[in-house]
Amino acid sequence: MVDAMQSHRNQVFEKLLACIKECSQANISVDLGQVVYDASFKMMFSTIFSLDSVCDEKVREIKDLMDCIIKEIGRPNIADCYPFLKVVDPQCIRHRLTSYCAKVFKLFDQILEVRLKSREELVKYSGIYNDLLDVIVEVMEEQRDDIKREHVQHLLLDLLGAGMNATSKTIEWAMTELLENPNVLQKLQEEIENVAGKGMNQVMESNIPQLPYLQAVVTETLRLHPTAPLLLPRKVTEQIEIYGFVLPNDSMLIVNTWAIGRDPFTWDDQDVFTPERFMGTKVDVKAQVIKLFTFGAGKKICPGMSLALSVSYLMLANLVSYFDWKLDDSVELHQDMGMLDDYFGITLTKTKSLCAFPTERKRFV
Numbered sequence: 612m613v614d615a616m617q618s619h620r621n622q623v624f625e626k627l628l629a630c631i632k633e634c635s636q637a638n639i640s641v642d643l644g645q646v647v648y649d650a651s652f653k654m655m656f657s658t659i660f661s662l663d664s665v666c667d668e669k670v671r672e673i674k675d676l677m678d679c680i681i682k683e684i685g686r687p688n689i690a691d692c693y694p695f696l697k698v699v700d701p702q703c704i705r706h707r708l709t710s711y712c713a714k715v716f717k718l719f720d721q722i723l724e725v726r727l728k729s730r731e732e733l734v735k736y737s738g739i740y741n742d743l744l745d746v747i748v749e750v751m752e753e754q755r756d757d758i759k760r761e762h763v764q765h766l767l768l769d770l771l772g773a774g775m776n777a778t779s780k781t782i783e784w785a786m787t788e789l790l791e792n793p794n795v796l797q798k799l800q801e802e803i804e805n806v807a808g809k810g811m812n813q814v815m816e817s818n819i820p821q822l823p824y825l826q827a828v829v830t831e832t833l834r835l836h837p838t839a840p841l842l843l844p845r846k847v848t849e850q851i852e853i854y855g856f857v858l859p860n861d862s863m864l865i866v867n868t869w870a871i872g873r874d875p876f877t878w879d880d881q882d883v884f885t886p887e888r889f890m891g892t893k894v895d896v897k898a899q900v901i902k903l904f905t906f907g908a909g910k911k912i913c914p915g916m917s918l919a920l921s922v923s924y925l926m927l928a929n930l931v932s933y934f935d936w937k938l939d940d941s942v943e944l945h946q947d948m949g950m951l952d953d954y955f956g957i958t959l960t961k962t963k964s965l966c967a968f969p970t971e972r973k974r975f976v
């Protein structure tokens with residue numbers, strides 16, 4: 612399924628590279644945080660809906676609403692600490708969220724309506740899935756009694772919201788670490804060049820299995836900068852005891868994956884960016900990522916893990932194989948790159964977006 616939507620992702624990708632190429636020729640710095648975020652949204656959107664099946668105006672409207680929803684969800688809410696305040700909603704977070712969600716659900720519903728109609732018009736459904744919505748609609752029709760439109764609207768919101776934000780933050784953190792560690796960047800560029808060849812235009816998903824160092828760079832980024840550092844909160848449904856600590860029924864349980872990734876008893880030089888720690892003859896990257904809990908675990912494990920890893924590998928590989936990157940001379944490494952401060956929210960976001968100057972690499976000129 613993830614593989615089937617590759618062509619959508621490649622299209623978005625080509626546009627991203629063309630946009631960076633223009634900046635490189637004009638010697639303009641690129642706000643990597645922003646362009647990667649926009650591209651991740653488009654990739655996610657086209658994987659779910661096919662970008663060309665929805666008019667630009669509607670896509671923009673959905674993106675603006677999703678930006679607002681993500682901001683509100685990440686805002687510290689005093690009612691989470693004092694549940695009796697939930698009804699009062701003192702910061703109006705629930706009020707604003709309800710309004711944004713209602714608007715975005717309406718837009719999803721319009722897209723769904725068009726899709727259902729176009730399916731009705733087909734004499735015989737071809738069985739070919741062009742995007743995720745085709746699959747969802749098929750399941751919805753097969754299970755009419757159980758799956759209603761409201762369920763689909765919420766599912767679409769979850770997929771789009773979770774997909775667009777976390778992946779782009781991972782890529783931005785990876786690029787930040789690579790600029791902070793030029794030796795790692797060079798090693799990565801060499802690996803890609805050896806596998807993809809000097810004359811190749813774009814690293815494709817089929818190249819990824821031959822790029823273990825690229826995979827290790829992404830895993831190491833997830834270890835140090837897990838995009839959902841506290842996962843999603845869990846609720847204890849019956850009193851349990853863990854290592855002598857009693858968790859009463861109904862309490863909220865938060866898993867700190869940020870601390871797991873930096874545990875000095877598990878990792879040597881726990882604060883140092885060293886992708887080599889994940890290299891070896893038989894290292895299974897997916898198993899390592901699961902061990903880090905970066906995507907959660909058990910029944911609630913992130914359903915987008917494969918897609919997120921594919922997109923992260925692909926975007927990172929192409930960003931560094933097409934271009935060399937240089938920070939503005941005025942930027943103090945480490946301090947000014949927002950590596951020391953994280954922005955409070957559901958995802959671990961840099962306080963400063965990563966801006967850098969791209970230069971086209973010789974092998975592609």
Ligand code: HEM
Nearest residue numbers: 769773774777778781839842843906907908911913915919
């Ligand atoms: C690097 C990128 C990503 C990271 C680090 C990440 C991480 C996570 C984590 C930690 C959770 C909570 C799991 C738990 O509490 O045990 C989660 C949930 C979720 N993720 Fe991701 N995710 C990423 C990308 C994606 C993508 C691309 C999609 C969409 C296809 C996606 C869809 C979801 C959904 C729908 C949930 C909620 C699952 C539920 O409530 O049961 N994620 N993700």
